[in-house]
Amino acid sequence: MRFSYVTLFEGLIASYFEDSILKRAIAKELLSVEFFNPRDYTLNKHGKVDDYQASGGAGLVFFPQPLFDLLRSIKHASPEAYIIFPTPSGKLFTQNDAKRLAKKKHLVFVSGRYEGIDERVIETFADELFCIGDYVLTGGELPSLVMSDAISRNIKGVLGNEDSLSMESFESPLLEAPCFSKPPIYENKSVPSEFLKGNHAKITSLKNKMSESKTKYFRPDLFSRFNAKH
Ligand code: ADE
Numbered sequence: 001m002r003f004s005y006v007t008l009f010e011g012l013i014a015s016y017f018e019d020s021i022l023k024r025a026i027a028k029e030l031l032s033v034e035f036f037n038p039r040d041y042t043l044n045k046h047g048k049v050d051d052y053q054a055s056g057g058a059g060l061v062f063f064p065q066p067l068f069d070l071l072r073s074i075k076h077a078s079p080e081a082y083i084i085f086p087t088p089s090g091k092l093f094t095q096n097d098a099k100r101l102a103k104k105k106h107l108v109f110v111s112g113r114y115e116g117i118d119e120r121v122i123e124t125f126a127d128e129l130f131c132i133g134d135y136v137l138t139g140g141e142l143p144s145l146v147m148s149d150a151i152s153r154n155i156k157g158v159l160g161n162e163d164s165l166s167m168e169s170f171e172s173p174l175l176e177a178p179c180f181s182k183p184p185i186y187e188n189k190s191v192p193s194e195f196l197k198g199n200h201a202k203i204t205s206l207k208n209k210m211s212e213s214k215t216k217y218f219r220p221d222l223f224s225r226f227n228a229k230h
Contacts, residue, residue, distance in 0.1 A: 001032075005033070038066040
């Protein structure tokens with residue numbers, strides 16, 4: 001997978017790939033990461049990328065020219081580039097999207113700042129628009145990273161243990177059961193005794209029950225969908 005980030009702030013994104021699982025994925029050549037700065041594509045000598053809104057009103061927006069030239073050159077060099085705009089007005093990004101997008105070869109994330117991006121850029125280049133949750137962030141860099149991370153772990157070979165994919169929350173309609181480590185008792189709180197007895201059928205059945213109660217409590221919306229199907 002090739003990830004391209006269009007951003008004014010490369011450093012915000014680059015550091016995330018310098019540790020842990022995604023660093024290893026780059027070393028194994030399962031992922032590659034590159035950056036494009038809209039300022040490098042401006043025709044004005046000050047590298048200005050934003051301007052007042054045509055409608056008036058507070059806040060600046062990215063004007064079209066630098067992003068048109070930049071995205072056109074990416075598409076020209078890589079016709080398979082699939083362009084994603086993170087925005088609070090996009091569709092909610094889900095695990096299904098992460099799995100689906102993990103099959104693409106080249107994803108481009110375009111991070112807005114300020115009030116946003118001139119709509120004509122989005123109309124011309126967007127393959128999809130995604131929101132990562134109902135709150136507003138200061139720019140698209142974090143949402144781009146959130147999506148890249150969720151997508152990456154669905155690329156074969158990125159996670160050491162592929163089993164961890166199938167057992168977790170959102171792979172099933174229920175949230176994942178709580179997990180425990182050692183020691184069996186810590187500050188008077190114990191690991192559920194069934195977990196320590198080694199009977200895998202019983203452990204699975206207990207985990208399923210825990211998943212159900214956890215989902216019912218924390219995510220009644222998911223639970224009613226689950227209930228409707230079972
Ligand atoms: N940009 C600012 N807030 C956002 C959000 N919640 N999701 C995606 N992009 C955003």
